[in-house]
Amino acid sequence: MIIDSHQHFWIFDPARDTWMTDNSIRRNFLPADLAPVLEANGVNGCVAVQADQSEAETDFLLQLAAEDDFIKGVVGWVDLRSPNVTERLAHFSQYPLLKGVRHIVQGEPDKEFLLREDFGRGIAALKQFDLAYDILIYPHQLPAAVAFAKKFPEQRFVVDHLAKPDFETGELKGWEQHIRALGAMPHVHCKLSGMVTEADLQNWQQEDFIPFLNVALEAFGPGRLMFGSDWPVCLMAASYPQVKQIVTDYIATLSAAEQAQIMGGNAAAFYKLI
Structure with missing residues (x-):
């Protein structure tokens, strides 16, 4: 089974979605748009990930997942800094398709946001509800992410988009050190996603990603990596087949079992989709 571990849906709102600068x-972008794309690419299901920081977004994604069974799980948003975070998590835990939560930490000016005491209390509450947490950061936030992951050794974490390294320049220094530190912790996983939009949008080549993929594979191994398209954000730079091919070409020399893990088995186990 092939599972796309990372994609989004939205009803475009120009006042809210100011980060969307590409026409x-x-x-x-709704399930009716994605379903034929998944079918054409042999993908059996997906995980819908929040793009807006509101409980309304979580409700929206859960409703879509309830209506379309190819959406196998939802990574929503709850204010993990809130004093009543446990109450809000309890509310959403009534929906079995909620598999995890995410905060757009990459947008926070504090490079040590992950280490905030109030945020940490929210993270500590996730285990009670068996929810995963997606780490969305830029490379300058990686040192805090390493310390963060060490603080919560029993929490399931996954790093989105390889922490968005600079594929355009190919600069590995710094990023590699911290990715290897995260990979040394068995409760941390990593998504092979979001690469084309961190490269030269018009002129990227598959070879641009190989040094970074080599580090990720060595750091996490085939048992903790998962394919994600980042559709429809990826459309700024590539088609769905192109994004998928970057990963399938890279892992082609691995065993069939290892390829199956990366293309779906790991996401199913991590998010408890089955």
Whole structure:
């Protein structure tokens, strides 16, 4: 089974979605748009990940997942800094399709946001509800992410988009050190996703990603990596087949079992989709 571990849906709102500066994604993207794309690419299901920091976004994604069974799980948003975070998590735990939560930490000016005491209390509450947490950061936030992951050794974490290294320049220094530190912790996983939009949008080549993929594979091994398309954000730079091919070509020399893990088995186990 092939599972896309990372994609988004939205009803475009120009007042809210100011980060969408590329015309290719400034429109609605809903399950009816993705279903034929997944079918054409042999993908059996997906995980819908929040793109807006509101409980309304979580409700929206859960409703879509309830209506379309190819959406196998949802990574929503709850204010993990809130004093009543446990109450809000309890509310959403009534929906079995909620598999995890995410905060857009990459947008926080504090490079040590992950280490905030109030945020940490929210993270500590996730285990009670058996929810995963997606780490969305930029490379300058990686040192805090390493310390963060060490603080919560029993929490399931996954790093989105390889922590967005600079594929355009190919600079590995710094990023590699911290990715290897995260990979040394068995409760931390990593998504092979979001690469094309961190490269030269118009002129990227598959070879641009190989040094970074080599580090990720060595750091996490085939048992803790998962394919994700980042559709429809990826459309700014590549088609769905192109994004998928970057990963399938890279892992082609691995065993069939290892390829199956990366292309779906790991996501199913990590998010408890089955």
